[in-house]
Every structure is written in structure tokens, then in C-alpha cells.
Amino acid sequence: MAAQYIEDVRDVTRAIPPGRVSTYGAIASFLTLGSARMVGWALFRYVAEGDEVPAHRVVNRRGELSGRNRFATPTLMRERLEAEGVTITDDERVADFANRFWSPTELL
DNA sequence: ACGCTGACTGGGT
DNA sequence: CACCCAGCCAGCG
Numbered sequence: 591m592a593a594q595y596i597e598d599v600r601d602v603t604r605a606i607p608p609g610r611v612s613t614y615g616a617i618a619s620f621l622t623l624g625s626a627r628m629v630g631w632a633l634f635r636y637v638a639e640g641d642e643v644p645a646h647r648v649v650n651r652r653g654e655l656s657g658r659n660r661f662a663t664p665t666l667m668r669e670r671l672e673a674e675g676v677t678i679t680d681d682e683r684v685a686d687f688a689n690r691f692w693s694p695t696e697l698l
Numbered sequence: 699a700c701g702c703t704g705a706c707t708g709g710g711t
Numbered sequence: 712c713a714c715c716c717a718g719c720c721a722g723c724g
Binding site: 629649659 | 707
Binding site: 593623624625626627628631652 | 712718719720721722
């Protein structure tokens with residue numbers, strides 16, 4: 591029996607437009623979760639179950655692909671983002687992050 | 699019940 | 712911008 595906030599994390603993540611990225615903190619704040627770690631944890635649950643959630647569009651506050659090691663292959667997260675037109679720098683970070691960032695508050 | 703760990707973050711240096 | 716530290720909270724041994 592999954593807690594409600596896990597469903598909420600999934601829904602917000604699905605609302606992230608292709609080619610844009612959001613952060614654990616922004617989502618946690620939007621859902622008033624208190625802990626950004628819960629967002630990554632919740633996403634991992636869905637990725638592990640194979641559900642269709644664009645988890646690759648969620649990065650940390652610096653724009654780093656910190657979750658890449660939780661995907662089927664370490665390069666999958668990067669490949670999916672590049673396929674959407676997002677450039678990834680050599681140090682595994684989203685190029686022009688400030689401009690690519692999407693906040694859940696845009697849903698309001 | 700207890701302590702450690704982690705897809706984290708804000709603030710200070 | 713990078714590094715360190717404390718606060719964060721659910722799972723797991």
C-alpha cells in the first residue's frame with residue numbers, strides 16, 4: 591500500500607515538459623514533503639517497477655544527473671535527455687541549467 | 699529499538 | 712563554484 595505522496599511525486603514528474611528538467615528540492619517543496627531525499631526514493635520505486643515515469647527529467651540542485659546509476663544502465667539517463675534536446679556537459683551536468691529548469695509551481 | 703545510508707538542500711567558508 | 716556540515720526521513724539489517 592503506497593503512501594499518497596509517492597503517487598504525487600509520480601504525477602508531478604509526469605507533468606515535467608519534454609526537454610525541461612526539475613529538481614528534487616523543487617518537487618519536495620511543492621508537495622511540502624520536508625525531505626528532498628524522499629523524492630529520489632519515490633522515483634526509484636517507479637523506475638524499479640518499470641512504470642512509465644520520466645524520472646530522467648529530475649536532477650539535483652546543481653543540474654547534475656545524480657540518479658544515473660539507478661537506471662538500467664549508467665548512460666540511459668543522459669541518453670534520454672539528449673534525445674529530448676538537452677545538452678549534457680562532460681561533468682554530467684545539464685547545460686544552461688537555469689534556462690532548462692521547470693518548476694512545479696508553473697502548474698498553478 | 700538503534701544506527702547507518704541515501705537519486706538532497708541551504709548556509710557558511 | 713567547490714567543499715564541509717547539519718538537518719532531513721523512510722528502509723533495512
